[in-house]
Amino acid sequence: MLKYIGRRTLQNVLIFIVFLSATFFLLQAQPGDISQQFLANPKITPEVREQFREQLGLGGTVGEQYLTYMGNFFTGNLGISFSEYPREVSDILAERLPRTLALFLFATLLSFGLGFQSGKFLAWRRGSKTEPVVTTVGVFFQTVFYPWFALMMIWAFAFGLGWFPIGKFLTVEKWLDAPPGVEANGVFNRMLITALIVLVGVAAVEVVGRRAGDRRRGKRITWAGRILLVGGLWIWWATVWSEQAPYALDIAWHLVLPTVTLALIGFGATMLLTRASMLETLKEDFILTARAKGVPDKVIRDKHAARNALLPVTTSLVLSLAFLIGGGVVTETVFSWPGMGATLLSAALQEDIPLTIGAFAFIAVLALIAHLIIDIVYMYLDPRIRV
Amino acid sequence: MNETAIERNGGVQSGRPILEVDGLVMHYRTKAGDVSAVEEVTFALGRGEALGLVGESGCGKTSVAMTLIRLLPDNAIIKEGSVVLDGLNVAELTDGEMRKHRWADISMVFQGAMNAWNPVYKVGDQIMEALEQHFPDMSEAEGRVRIAELFELVGLSPAMMDRYPHEFSGGMRQRAVIAMALSCNPKVIIADEPTTALDVIVQDQILKELRKIQEELGMSIIYISHDVAVIAEVSDRIGVMYAGRLVELGATDEVFPRPRHPYTYLLLSSTPSVVGPRRRLAPLEGEPPNLLAPPTGCRFQPRCPFAAEICASQDPPSQELAPGHHVACWHWEQVPELGRLEA
Ligand SMILES: Nc1ncnc2c1ncn2[C@@H]1O[C@H](COP(=O)(O)OP(=O)(O)OP(=O)(O)O)[C@@H](O)[C@H]1O
Ligand SMILES: [Mg+2]
Numbered sequence: 001m002l003k004y005i006g007r008r009t010l011q012n013v014l015i016f017i018v019f020l021s022a023t024f025f026l027l028q029a030q031p032g033d034i035s036q037q038f039l040a041n042p043k044i045t046p047e048v049r050e051q052f053r054e055q056l057g058l059g060g061t062v063g064e065q066y067l068t069y070m071g072n073f074f075t076g077n078l079g080i081s082f083s084e085y086p087r088e089v090s091d092i093l094a095e096r097l098p099r100t101l102a103l104f105l106f107a108t109l110l111s112f113g114l115g116f117q118s119g120k121f122l123a124w125r126r127g128s129k130t131e132p133v134v135t136t137v138g139v140f141f142q143t144v145f146y147p148w149f150a151l152m153m154i155w156a157f158a159f160g161l162g163w164f165p166i167g168k169f170l171t172v173e174k175w176l177d178a179p180p181g182v183e184a185n186g187v188f189n190r191m192l193i194t195a196l197i198v199l200v201g202v203a204a205v206e207v208v209g210r211r212a213g214d215r216r217r218g219k220r221i222t223w224a225g226r227i228l229l230v231g232g233l234w235i236w237w238a239t240v241w242s243e244q245a246p247y248a249l250d251i252a253w254h255l256v257l258p259t260v261t262l263a264l265i266g267f268g269a270t271m272l273l274t275r276a277s278m279l280e281t282l283k284e285d286f287i288l289t290a291r292a293k294g295v296p297d298k299v300i301r302d303k304h305a306a307r308n309a310l311l312p313v314t315t316s317l318v319l320s321l322a323f324l325i326g327g328g329v330v331t332e333t334v335f336s337w338p339g340m341g342a343t344l345l346s347a348a349l350q351e352d353i354p355l356t357i358g359a360f361a362f363i364a365v366l367a368l369i370a371h372l373i374i375d376i377v378y379m380y381l382d383p384r385i386r387v
Numbered sequence: 388m389n390e391t392a393i394e395r396n397g398g399v400q401s402g403r404p405i406l407e408v409d410g411l412v413m414h415y416r417t418k419a420g421d422v423s424a425v426e427e428v429t430f431a432l433g434r435g436e437a438l439g440l441v442g443e444s445g446c447g448k449t450s451v452a453m454t455l456i457r458l459l460p461d462n463a464i465i466k467e468g469s470v471v472l473d474g475l476n477v478a479e480l481t482d483g484e485m486r487k488h489r490w491a492d493i494s495m496v497f498q499g500a501m502n503a504w505n506p507v508y509k510v511g512d513q514i515m516e517a518l519e520q521h522f523p524d525m526s527e528a529e530g531r532v533r534i535a536e537l538f539e540l541v542g543l544s545p546a547m548m549d550r551y552p553h554e555f556s557g558g559m560r561q562r563a564v565i566a567m568a569l570s571c572n573p574k575v576i577i578a579d580e581p582t583t584a585l586d587v588i589v590q591d592q593i594l595k596e597l598r599k600i601q602e603e604l605g606m607s608i609i610y611i612s613h614d615v616a617v618i619a620e621v622s623d624r625i626g627v628m629y630a631g632r633l634v635e636l637g638a639t640d641e642v643f644p645r646p647r648h649p650y651t652y653l654l655l656s657s658t659p660s661v662v663g664p665r666r667r668l669a670p671l672e673g674e675p676p677n678l679l680a681p682p683t684g685c686r687f688q689p690r691c692p693f694a695a696e697i698c699a700s701q702d703p704p705s706q707e708l709a710p711g712h713h714v715a716c717w718h719w720e721q722v723p724e725l726g727r728l729e730a
Contacts, residue, residue, distance in 0.1 A: 214527045215519075285502035292458055292497070293517040293567075294489040304505055311507075383507055383551040 001379070001386065008375055012368045017070075019364050023357060024069050028062060043085050055079065073361070079354035083347060089358040092343065095185055097362060098192050099169070100339035104328055104366070105195070106259045108317075111266035116313060118267075119274025120306045123282065134271075141268030146327055150334040153261045164257040167336035170250055179243055187244050188251055194233055201229040258335040265327050266320060273316055278309040314378050321367050340366070403474075404431040405574050405607045406455070406493075411468035411478075413454050422678045424450040426631040426686075428468070429705070432575065432607050437598065439610045439622030439639070441654065443675050447631040448611045449498060452577045454478075455609075456493050457485045473574055491521040494573040496564050498580040498611075503564050504552035511548025514567045521571045537566040540600060558589040565597060569604070576601070579611040594621055615658045619643055624711075627651045630676050630686040633705075637712035645724065647714040649691045652722050685717070693718045 053059060056079070057068030072079070078089035122134055158166040165171065170184055205225030212218035237245050281287070282305050290304045329341035336342070344359035379386055413425035424447045432438050440448050453459050455470055457477055470477040472492055477485065497503055505513060511534050518530045525533070535545035541562040552560060561582065568576050578597065582590040598621045601608045612618050618625055618639075625642050627635040627650060635648040646652040657671040673690040676682050682689050688698040697717050705715040716722075 285497060285499055286505040288458065288497060289503040289567075290505070290516075292456060292489055292495050294486045294491065294520050295516060296486070307507055308505065381507070384553045 004379065005372075005376060008372055012372055016361075016364060016368060020070065020073060020361060021066070023360060024066055027353065027357070028065075041082070041085060044082065048080075052080070078358040081347070081352055081355040083350045083352035083355060089354050092355065093340070093358050093362055096339050096343050096359075097366075098185075098189055099337065100328065100332070100341060100363075101366065102188070102192050102195070102255065103258060103262065103331065103337060103339055104324060104370075105199075106255070107262035107328075107331075108266065108324065109199075110259065111263035112270055112313075112317070114263065115267045115270025116274050116306075116310070119271040119313075120278055120301070120309070122271065122275045123278035123309075124301050124305075126279070135275075138268040138271045141264050142272065143268075144265070146265055147330050147334060149265070150261050150331055153257060153264075154334070157257055165254050167254075167258075167334070169254055169336075169338050170247075171254075174250055175247065178247060182244055182247055184247075184251070187247050190241060190244060191248050191251065194237070197233065198229060202226060205229065254337075258331050258337050261335075262324075262327055262331045266324060269320060270313060270316075274309060274313050277312045278305055281305045281308045284308070311378070311382055314374060314381060317374050318371055321370055325363060325367060402434060404433045404436075405473055406432040407469075407471040408451075408455070409469050409471070411451070411454060411470065412466040413450060413459070414464055414466055415450075415460070416462045416464060417679070420679050423631050423681055424463075424678055425454060426681075428628075428631075428633045430626055430633060430636055432609060434607055435602070435605045436624065437601060437608045437610060437622045439612065439618035439625045440628055441612060441615055441618045441625065442628035443654075443671075444613055445675055445678070446628045447678075448613075448628055449579055450631075451628070452495065452579050452609070452611060455575075455577060456489060456495050457482075458489075458495075487521075490517050490568075490573060491571045492573055493575045493577070494568040494571065496568050496576065496578040496581045499584060501557055501560055501584050503567075504555075504560060506552055509549055509551055510555065510563050514548070514563075514570050517567060517570050533570065534566070537569055538563070540569070541566045542596060558585055558593065561585060561589075561593055562596075565593070565600075569600070569606075572604075573606065575607045575609070577609045577611065580613070581610070582617070583612070583614075590617075597621070615654060627654065630681055631678060632686060632715065633713075634687065634716070635714050637709075637714075641709070641712055647708060647712070647719045647722055648687075648716050649693050649718070649722055650687045652725070653690075653692075655725060685715075687716075693721045 055072070055077075057065050060068070076090060078093070081087050081089050081092055084092060118134065118138075122131060125131070154166060158164045175184065202225075205222055208225065209218040209222030212221050237248075241248075287300060287304055290300045295304075325341070328339070329345055331337065332339045332342035333345055340359050340363050344356065344363060347355035347359055408431070409429050411425055411428045412423075415422040415424055426447075428451060430438070440451065442448055450463075453463075454465060455472075455477070457480070459465075465478050468478065472488070475488070477488070477493075480488070504510060511531070514534050514537070515527070515530050518525055518533060522530075531548070534548050538545045538548060543559060543562050543566065547555070547559070547563070555563060561584075565578075565581070568578075581597065582593050585593065594617060597608075600606075610618060610621050622639050624637065625635075625639045626633050627642075627648060629650045635642060635646065635651045637647075642651060643655065646655055653671045671690075676686060676689065682699070684697070684699045684701055685691070685694075685703050688694045691698065695718065701717075703715045703717045705713050706719070707713050708719065
């Protein structure tokens with residue numbers, strides 16, 4: 001198992017190197033010298049440009065430039081952003097990466113959970129009156145023109161109903177008199193860490209519960225673990241981080257609408273795929289065996305059918321990553337959510353090459369890591385490929 | 388009803404039979420019309436008895452089995468008849484009530500049981516699921532002891548219970564399926580083509596073991612197969628099905644040497660000798676009828692070498708030729724001894 005993960009990680013690193021090289025040669029194909037951008041910005045003096053040329057090795061041959069580029073990248077030296085001069089690219093990315101991570105993570109979990117559950121019931125209650133309605137809704141989400149849909153969501157829920165803010169990361173007025181220890185990135189990182197602890201913790205407790213040997217004891221362990229985990233974090237926020245809590249809520253409130261919007265585009269496809277996969281699984285012989293054993297319908301649905309239907313749906317997550325990233329760029333832009341996607345788009349439009357490369361590369365890293373995690377999860381779900 | 392059922396038990400066992408099927412009619416509703424898959428089937432299964440059901444593909448063997456254990460698809464309807472399992476009419480139970488009796492009273496080894504395992508759970512856990520269902524008071528440790536015993540009984544190493552189905556070979560999977568079918572001490576086991584997917588040697592081994600276990604545990608079993616040789620080896624009595632009907636029923640050592648129904652006769656003639664002396668092989672020509680529109684009169688009549696006028700117009704009633712030997716044919720006297728028919 002560890003060997004498998006190691007091999008997959010190595011593969012991903014190689015893919016990443018190929019990706020970086022491709023990016024480099026694409027840029028080479030562009031006319032002009034990238035150090036000659038932003039000529040109108042008075043802060044970027046000719047000395048800065050010269051220093052920049054030096055750092056990028058622009059004087060050398062293509063081969064030398066390539067080596068400098070790769071070397072810079074792997075030493076974490078991503079250069080300086082022109083559009084946000086004089087900030088370091090790595091500094092900008094460190095700020096925005098968590099924001100994108102949160103958006104993608106929550107949206108994926110939400111769309112997967114929602115899509116899987118509804119697809120499951122749809123297949124189970126096949127032929128019910130709600131089926132055509134729900135299926136139509138699924139097809140709508142699967143095919144809708146996404147930027148338009150995102151705008152409609154803002155129009156309906158932020159502009160019309162006023163339930164959520166119209167885009168942005170936080171409410172500026174609220175933060176003006178924030179106490180000294182409270183700073184947006186710090187608060188947000190704390191939120192993200194909390195969410196990750198909950199996720200990993202819940203999964204870990206589940207595994208421990210399963211390995212407990214006795215089923216009933218396992219269930220108790222699982223529940224106790226969940227309650228301890230959530231309760232503990234709750235108390236931690238109520239005491240140690242109590243100063244940050246209201247500000248965290250403000251950010252969370254801004255996060256809801258973009259997350260839901262991004263989740264909804266993935267939802268339709270997941271639901272329809274789950275339905276199809278579940279209908280296939282229900283035809284399997286082992287479903288008949290389970291029925292013959294006298295297992296109740298609900299257990300057959302969840303433990304036997306849905307559990308197997310989950311496998312192809314998980315695989316499809318890998319394929320939907322590309323759509324998710326595209327959707328993420330649009331979501332961040334439409335909702336002015338300052339994450340990697342919005343950064344990438346604005347940097348590219350302003351021809352801020354260092355920032356574009358940096359954002360591009362880190363989105364790729366995110367995608368590769370997501371891919372790796374899905375692989376590992378799949379391996380856990382399907383004993384046939386566990387090694 | 389019970390009287391006749393006991394009578395037809397062929398006197399192999401005394402006492403009330405464990406399973407009595409009387410006048411069972413089951414149809415599948417389809418867009419093209421009703422498929423008459425089980426038509427007027429009557430038989431009884433004695434305690435500790437092994438009954439074999441044979442017939443060509445599509446003649447309704449699985450349909451009978453599924454009706455007995457009440458695992459029919461939604462489009463199936465039991466039109467008439469009763470299925471009495473140890474005094475309880477299974478055909479009248481609700482699904483919820485039936486669930487308690489499945490596996491605990493009547494279990495089944497399915498056709499294509501190779502795929503009977505859910506690929507994502509350990510084999511032992513899947514047997515445990517049945518135990519948990521029917522013996523809620525049994526602890527996990529007791530359950531494991533029980534599964535280990537079952538594995539030993541069917542010739543598997545108990546350590547295999549913590550393995551996944553894909554780690555089992557076909558024969559091992561089949562043995563494990565049998566262990567699972569035995570797990571709740573059912574009164575009746577239905578084995579629907581339990582070994583067709585296996586090679587002949589493994590098939591033979593498993594059949595012999597299954598027969599031994601069944602005799603040791605005193606269970607009743609219904610073997611289903613299209614293979615006459617298999618049925619001959621394992622059953623005390625044999626029922627021959629054709630196009631949804633039970634055309635001949637009798638003790639194996641009576642029916643095999645001297646079949647009375649033309650279909651049984653042709654079925655045996657087309658198979659190399661199972662019991663008794665060597666004989667000429669005669670092919671069984673034609674196809675079983677489409678059950679959407681079965682032939683009038685006797686269903687075998689279009690393929691029958693002895694068919695006469697009456698066969699096409701009237702359905703032959705089941706007659707008892709000797710105690711426990713039933714045949715539904717107008718011309719059973721004309722059926723010659725095996726190997727005597729001129730091609
Ligand atoms: N769900 C169904 N809907 C409609 N017709 C069906 C259905 N299941 C089976 N049948 C039909 O019922 C008839 C009997 O089928 P059954 O499976 O009982 O035969 P079998 O004797 O078990 O055959 P085999 O040896 O191939 O397993 C066949 O004509 C089949 O086409
Ligand atoms: Mg069958």
